[in-house]
Amino acid sequence: MPDLAIVVPSLLNGITTGALYALVALGLTLIYGVLHIINFAHGALLMIGLYAVYFLNVQFGVDPYAALLIVPPLMFAIGYALQRGIITRSSHGRDENILLATLGLSIVIENLALYFFKSDTRIIDTPYSFETVEVLGAFLPLPKVIAFFGALATAALFWLVMARTDLGKAIRALAKERKGAALVGIDTEHVYAMSFGLGIACLGVAACLLLPSYYVTPQVGHGFILIAFTIVVLGGMGSFVGALLGGFTIGIVEAMGGLFLGESLGQIGIFLIFILVLIFRPAGLLGHKA
Amino acid sequence: MRRREFLATGVAALGVTGFPAVLRAQPAPVKIGLIHPVTGFIAFSGTQSRAGAQMAIEEINAAGGIKSLGGAMLEAVLGDSQGKPELGAAEVTKMVEAGVHGIVAGYSSAISLATSQEAAKTNTPHVVDVGVADDIMNRGLTNTFRFAPGYSKIASAAVANLDTINKAAGSPAKTALVVHEESLFGTGSAKLLSVELPKIGIEVVDVIKHANPTRDFTNIVLQIKSKKPDIIIPANYYNEYILFARTLQQQKVEAKAIYSVLGGAASNYQFVKEFPDVADQIMDCNHWFNPKSELALARKKAAEAKGLVYTYEVFLTYNAVAYLADAIERAGSTDKEKVIAALADSTWDQHGMPYGATKVENGQNIGAKPVNTQILNNDIEVIYPAEFASAEAVFPMKSNA
Numbered sequence: 001m002p003d004l005a006i007v008v009p010s011l012l013n014g015i016t017t018g019a020l021y022a023l024v025a026l027g028l029t030l031i032y033g034v035l036h037i038i039n040f041a042h043g044a045l046l047m048i049g050l051y052a053v054y055f056l057n058v059q060f061g062v063d064p065y066a067a068l069l070i071v072p073p074l075m076f077a078i079g080y081a082l083q084r085g086i087i088t089r090s091s092h093g094r095d096e097n098i099l100l101a102t103l104g105l106s107i108v109i110e111n112l113a114l115y116f117f118k119s120d121t122r123i124i125d126t127p128y129s130f131e132t133v134e135v136l137g138a139f140l141p142l143p144k145v146i147a148f149f150g151a152l153a154t155a156a157l158f159w160l161v162m163a164r165t166d167l168g169k170a171i172r173a174l175a176k177e178r179k180g181a182a183l184v185g186i187d188t189e190h191v192y193a194m195s196f197g198l199g200i201a202c203l204g205v206a207a208c209l210l211l212p213s214y215y216v217t218p219q220v221g222h223g224f225i226l227i228a229f230t231i232v233v234l235g236g237m238g239s240f241v242g243a244l245l246g247g248f249t250i251g252i253v254e255a256m257g258g259l260f261l262g263e264s265l266g267q268i269g270i271f272l273i274f275i276l277v278l279i280f281r282p283a284g285l286l287g288h289k290a
Numbered sequence: 291m292r293r294r295e296f297l298a299t300g301v302a303a304l305g306v307t308g309f310p311a312v313l314r315a316q317p318a319p320v321k322i323g324l325i326h327p328v329t330g331f332i333a334f335s336g337t338q339s340r341a342g343a344q345m346a347i348e349e350i351n352a353a354g355g356i357k358s359l360g361g362a363m364l365e366a367v368l369g370d371s372q373g374k375p376e377l378g379a380a381e382v383t384k385m386v387e388a389g390v391h392g393i394v395a396g397y398s399s400a401i402s403l404a405t406s407q408e409a410a411k412t413n414t415p416h417v418v419d420v421g422v423a424d425d426i427m428n429r430g431l432t433n434t435f436r437f438a439p440g441y442s443k444i445a446s447a448a449v450a451n452l453d454t455i456n457k458a459a460g461s462p463a464k465t466a467l468v469v470h471e472e473s474l475f476g477t478g479s480a481k482l483l484s485v486e487l488p489k490i491g492i493e494v495v496d497v498i499k500h501a502n503p504t505r506d507f508t509n510i511v512l513q514i515k516s517k518k519p520d521i522i523i524p525a526n527y528y529n530e531y532i533l534f535a536r537t538l539q540q541q542k543v544e545a546k547a548i549y550s551v552l553g554g555a556a557s558n559y560q561f562v563k564e565f566p567d568v569a570d571q572i573m574d575c576n577h578w579f580n581p582k583s584e585l586a587l588a589r590k591k592a593a594e595a596k597g598l599v600y601t602y603e604v605f606l607t608y609n610a611v612a613y614l615a616d617a618i619e620r621a622g623s624t625d626k627e628k629v630i631a632a633l634a635d636s637t638w639d640q641h642g643m644p645y646g647a648t649k650v651e652n653g654q655n656i657g658a659k660p661v662n663t664q665i666l667n668n669d670i671e672v673i674y675p676a677e678f679a680s681a682e683a684v685f686p687m688k689s690n691a
Contacts, residue, residue, distance in 0.1 A: 009512050010508075013508040017505070111329075114333070119337045121334055132541075141540045217333070218329075222331070262499065263509065
C-alpha cells in the first residue's frame with residue numbers, strides 16, 4: 001500500500017502528464033476523429049517537431065516556448081504538403097490505402113531521421129528545466145505546468161477555429177457529408193489539407209511544450225502514438241474537450257495504477273478503462289452517437 | 291625482330307614483377323557478422339556497439355589483416371536486430387547462409403541469448419559483446435564466448451565495492467531502493483541485488499520495476515521520496531536513466547548515493563557533458579577501461595577523433611571483435627572447430643581492460659571484472675578497485691544545493 005502522502009502529488013502529476021498526452025492527441029482527434037484518417041505517421045511527425053525545437057534551440061538559441069512562433073507554422077506547412085502531395089494522391093479515396101500510406105510515411109520519416117540525426121538521445125537544457133512549482137505540497141515541474149495550460153489554451157483555440165470560422169464550418173461539413181460539401185462549393189482537397197495541416201501544427205505546439213522536460217530520438221513517437229489513439233477514442237472522436245478529458249483520464253489512471261499496482265503493471269489500467277468506456281459508452285466520453 | 295623481342299621481354303618482365311600482385315589469389319576475406327539493435331528502442335547503444343566493432347575491423351585491417359591467413363582482410367557483415375531477439379536470430383540464419391566465419395552480437399542480453407542459440411545450430415563461433423545475463427553462458431553452448439563479465443559477477447562486485455566504500459565512510463548507508471527496467475538485464479540485476487545487499491547489512495526497502503519506454507518518472511520518484519532510502523540503485527537503459535535522473539533532481543530527492551549497477555548514463559560521457567549538475571557524484575559499477583593503460587587511452591583518443599562518444603558499448607564490442615580476430619589469427623584458419631578451440635584457450639592481453647590476460651572457462655573470460663566509477667568534476671573517474679583508481683570516492687554525496 002503506497003504512502004497516502006504521495007497520493008495527492010501523484011494525482012497532480014497524473015493531471016499534468018495527462019495534459020502532455022492530450023496535446024499530442026489534439027491533432028490526432030482532428031485528423032482521425034473528424035476526417036477519419038488513421039494517421040500512423042502521427043508519432044513520426046511529432047518526432048520531426050521535437051527535432052525542429054531541438055535544433056532551433058541548439059543551433060540558434062531559440063527558447064522552446066519562443067519556438068511556438070516558428071515550429072507550429074512549419075509543421076502546418078509539412079502537414080498540408082503531405083496531405084496534398086502524398087496522402088491524397090496515394091489513397092485514391094480508399095481508406096486502406098490511407099492507412100498504408102501513413103504507415104509507410106512513418107517508416108520513411110523515422111529511417112530518414114536515423115540516417116540524418118543518428119540514434120543519439122538528445123535533450124535540451126533550459127534555465128527552467130529543473131524549476132518546480134509547489135502545489136498542495138507537491139513539486140510540479142514548471143515545464144509540465146506550462147504544458148498543462150498550453151493544452152487548455154490549444155484545445156480552446158481549436159474549438160474556436162472549429163466553431164467560429166469558415167474553415168471550421170467547412171471542416172465540419174466535409175466530415176459529415178463530403179459530396180454535399182463539394183456541391184456547395186467547398187474545395188474539399190484544400191480543406192482536407194488544411195485540416196491535416198492544423199492537426200500536424202498541433203503536434204508542433206506539443207513538441208515545443210514537451211521538449212523542456214523530455215528527449216528526442218528517431219523512435220520517440222512510439223511512446224506516444226498508442227496513448228494518443230486511446231485518448232481520441234476514449235474522449236470521443238473529434239471532440240477537443242473529449243481529447244483533453246481523455247488525456248487527463250489516462251494521465252491519472254497511469255499515475256494511480258503505477259502507485260497501487262506497480263509501475264510496470266499500472267499501464268494495464270489505461271487499457272482497462274479504455275475497454276470499459278468502449279463497452280458502456282461506445283462513442284467515447286464526449287462523443288456523439290452516429 | 292627487335293620489336294618482337296622487346297615485347298616478349300616486356301611481357302616476361304611484367305610476369306615477374308607486375309602481374310603476380312594481380313594474378314596471385316588474394317586471400318579470401320574473413321567475414322565477421324555484426325548483429326546489433328541499430329534501430330528500435332535501444333538503437334543508441336546498438337549503434338555505439340556497431341561503431342566499436344567497425345573501428346576494430348578497420349584497425350586490424352590497417353595493421354595487415356589476419357597475417358596467418360596471408361593478410362586476409364576482415365569484412366563486416368552487418369545485421370540489425372531492431373531490439374528484438376527473434377530478428378536477431380533471423381539475422382544469424384542469414385549470415386550463416388552468407389558464409390560468415392564468426393559472429394559478434396547482440397548488445398542486449400535477450401538478443402544475445404537468441405543469436406548465440408541460433409549460431410550454435412551451425413557451430414558458428416559467437417562472441418557476446420555486451421549482454422550480461424548469466425544464462426547466456428550457462429547453457430553449455432560450445433560456440434559461445436564472452437569477453438566481458440556477466441551480471442552475477444558485476445552485481446557481487448557492486449555489492450562488495452559498495453560495502454567497502456560504505457565502511458570506509460563509517461557505514462552511513464543502511465537502506466537501499468532498486469529501480470530497474472523490466473527486461474532480462476534489469477530484472478536479473480535487481481533480483482541479485484535484493485539477495486546480496488542484506489548480506490552487507492543494507493536493507494532493500496523497495497524494488498520498483500518500470501516499462502520501456504517510461505514516459506514519466508515522477509510517480510516512481512515520489513515513491514522513492516516517501517521511502518527515504520540512503521542509496522538509490524538504478525538499473526536501466528539510457529533514455530529512461532536520463533528522465534529518472536532529471537526527475538530526482540526536480541523532486542529534490544536527497545540520498546547518500548545514487549549508485550547505479552550497469553547504469554546506462556552514469557558511465558556515459560554524453561550524459562556528463564549534457565547534464566553536469568544532474569550527473570555530479572553519481573556512482574556506477576560498470577564495464578570500464580583501465581585508465582592507467584596507455585593502450586586504452588590511445589583507443590579512446592582514436593574513437594573520439596572519429597566523433598564517437600566513448601561509451602562502454604564502443605570498447606566492449608571493439609574488444610569482442612579483436613578477441614575473435616586474435617583467435618582466427620592463432621588458429622590460422624577459419625575452420626569453425628579450430629576458431630572455437632583458439633577462443634577457448636586464448637591468453638590475449640591487448641584489450642586495455644582491468645582484466646589481465648584472457649582466461650576462458652566454459653566460454654566465459656573469468657578474469658573479466660567491472661570497476662566502480664564516479665562522476666567528479668565533469669569527468670568519469672575510476673574510484674575502485676584502488677589499483678585502477680584515478681580518484682577518491684566521494685561518499686556520502688555532497689549536496690548540490
